[in-house]
Amino acid sequence: MELNQRKTPMHMTPDEFRKLGHHLVDELAMYLDALPDLPITQGKTVEQIREALGQKGLPGDGSGFEEMWRGLVQKLVDNSLHNGHPRFLGYIMGSPSPLGALGDLLAAMINPNMGGWNLTPIASEIEVQTVKWLAELIGYPTDCGGLLVSGGAMANYTAFLAARRQQNTESIRRSGMRGIDQELTVYCSEGTHTWVQKACDLFGHGTNSIRWIPTDENQRVIASDLEARIKGDKEKGMKPFLVIGTAGTVSTGGIDPLDELADICDKYDLWFHVDGAYGAPAACVPELKDMFSGMERADSIALDPHKWLYAPIEAGCVLVRSPQHLLNAYSYRPPYYHFDEESGINYYEYGFQNSRGFRALKVWLNLQKAGLKGYQEMILQDVRLAEKLAAIIREEPELELKSQNLSIVNFRFVPDPEKYGKFNDEALNELNEKLMSQAQAGGKAYFTNAFINGQFLLRTCIVNFRTDSGDIRAVADIVLEKGRTLIE
């Protein structure tokens, strides 16, 4: 075997790269051009998708670049759900910036391993700067600690363990949950995202340690109930350690009274975590800032650049008041890592991951491109569009508005009672669920649902810099048309 001047299947000459790369970029530019007119999804079955993919085993022989690339972009376009489409308003998924996609390409090519500073000199500094910029954006002290993670859930897990370490330092590290003699309890509203269940389950607390505190009609936690529960648990000998406030709940966009929660945490010496995965970026907007008052007092914050900062997936971020909190929870220093502590931050000591990707680049690029003012404008426009939709819903007799907070609107279709008689909740739930499924399959608008007080609601969330007021009107019209057809 001749190993001199090896030529392997992974080898791509600079010329081949240029040719293939240009071709890909051309095809993606065509995709961007076509995006507003594409069906958001074609609603294909698993069987159809598998057929499109082809079900063959691992190829024995490799193929040529051009051969495997042919038709691939088209295949992905035809068999994907396009969350960058102007009328994609489902779940909470940001429209991805093309700039961010180029950032991901660049990041992959340089391929810094973001675990240690000397493996990634400038990339690590870009992450440091990105974390600072994100803190500045949302009004958090910029001497905080923090790092980029895969998403909002991961940011919350990372903060959860920092909180636990702070309350109970050495015994859990050595003996696990057997090392403590008091049950650690966690407080959050009924509107909290499901990550808290996964955290309490997987980190050994058990889901029974979660105290679900009731909320008002906008899913804002009732602070007096929270305090009463904390007091009661302390009297029973438990050890409350963490209060989670949500800055923008998934279902309604409601923001907890964060200042009141911070006061309670001060009073009882508890860690105050804010889940701002959806809403936190809106704190940069002067017109919206007051709603987030108290967030700057949090011990930790989760935010999610792949939502309202329009970065391509994956990009989450956790911020903690002091970098030391992360080191306390995550740092081990094995003898085989000779990372100079003096040189710069070694991110493997600050979170779950060892090898890490250069997620910061796409976020950093977006922040640079838009600047503070650009984000203030884009986010406020998303909120104004939600308000516009709420106004349309108020004017349409067959649409019933349930809530509008930040850029999330909940509503439902209610048939004209003069014509069709009165529908109860059960019948409305069935009708609206069908309506949503049909609208999704239709591919012209994509919205999802909330389920609140036994009512199935249609839910739109605008974290989409491509959406405009025409799209909003179109979504309302599609709901009306589908609703009327269904009832006929």
Ligand SMILES: *Cc1c(COP(=O)(O)O)cnc(C)c1O
């Ligand atoms: C989206 C979201 C999460 C989960 O974030 P991922 O990026 O999907 O991991 C957690 N909390 C809230 C409030 C969210 O909106």
